[in-house]
Amino acid sequence: MKKSIRLLTISIAIFLFAITLMNYVSKNNIQIVKNVSYKYEIKALKIPTYLAFAGERVPTEKPEVKERMDRELLVNTYWQSNGLLILKRAHKYFPIIEPLLKKYGLPDDFKYLAVAESALLVDNPSSARASGLWHFLPSTAKEKRFGLEVNKNVDERYNIEKSTKAAAIYLKTAKEKFGSWTLAAASYNAGMGRVSKRLTDQQVTNYYDALLPDETERYVLRIVALKEIMSNPEKYGFVFDQEDLYTLKPTYTITIDKPIANLASFAKEHGITYKELKRYNPWLRENKLNNKSRKLYKIKIPKY
Known part of the structure; x- marks a missing residue:
């Protein structure tokens, strides 16, 4: 008998909770969506009238x-x-x-x-x-x-x-x-x-x-x-x-008219890594600048 009363009490509590929850959902305009399936669509594009x-x-x-x-x-x-x-x-x-x-x-x-x-x-x-x-x-x-x-x-x-x-x-x-x-x-x-x-x-x-x-x-x-x-x-x-979106840091420019024996050392002297030097100056293809003709080159150094 005690077991039956306990089950009845639990059932009534669950029922009352469900009623309370539904009233809350209704008052607060909350929508519960069941079994919604979404499909990916490949849509035809409308060509703009003016291109x-x-x-x-x-x-x-x-x-x-x-x-x-x-x-x-x-x-x-x-x-x-x-x-x-x-x-x-x-x-x-x-x-x-x-x-x-x-x-x-x-x-x-x-x-x-x-x-x-x-x-x-x-x-x-x-x-x-x-x-x-x-x-x-x-x-x-x-x-x-x-x-x-x-x-x-x-x-x-x-x-x-x-x-x-x-x-x-x-x-x-x-x-x-x-x-x-x-x-x-x-x-x-x-x-x-x-x-x-x-x-x-x-x-x-x-x-x-x-x-x-x-x-x-x-x-x-x-x-x-x-x-x-x-x-x-x-x-x-x-x-x-x-x-x-991707960005580049602001840079300042150093003008060079002589060879650079080691660009990694050059980068370190200017407070950056060799990798950063090459990122901002990809035209430098080796770890040195030969520059036998004493040409003027402009090297970008990122600011930190």
Whole structure:
């Protein structure tokens, strides 16, 4: 009998607790959701009504151009890890690149060409040995007009300021030749000679009318897609806080006109590690600076 009374008492207590809990939930407008399942959806993207590169409109009213543009938007939106990493790196490098583009007379949109080339990875050579943010080939970088030093000891393709200037020289020359920033960008991928021959052979003057190598046909539209996504990240599902973005420390510059026998010792003398020295000066390729010609080099030292 005592056992039955105890069970009855426990049952009544549980019932009263349940009633109290339901009343609390109701009064406080708390929703209890059971067995909710979420599914990941791959959604078709709506192509913006107006897209442009360097002020030159993308003719998405043409079905073939629309399809190619759609491909680049989809690929670069749904490659989420790469997209988010690029957005983080842009916060580190765009503040360096943007004033240089303005200084050298290039439209700001060309910073997205650097993204398409290297994904803003400074020290990540391509399979063809193109290096730096702007992915110069060794033979191209060594041309007199670009003035980049490239050897085992010093490789100025990794110098952001100097390589950006060299890219500007190339692109402005291409703009003068073709009369179009879009074709100038295409020639950065395929070369001025190849683009010029295709235009002449096909009797066209417009990038979107020309049949170009597949990589070049994708190239400019990839740049446009990157511009669209990076300019409107939340629209394409990229969500982040300011603190998530990558940064570089402020630096001061030391001008050197003589050899440095040991860069690790040089770094230590200036209160930093060899690793930090190389991070801010990736153009230094060895643990020494030969400088037999007594050339002036500018070395960045991070401030702490």
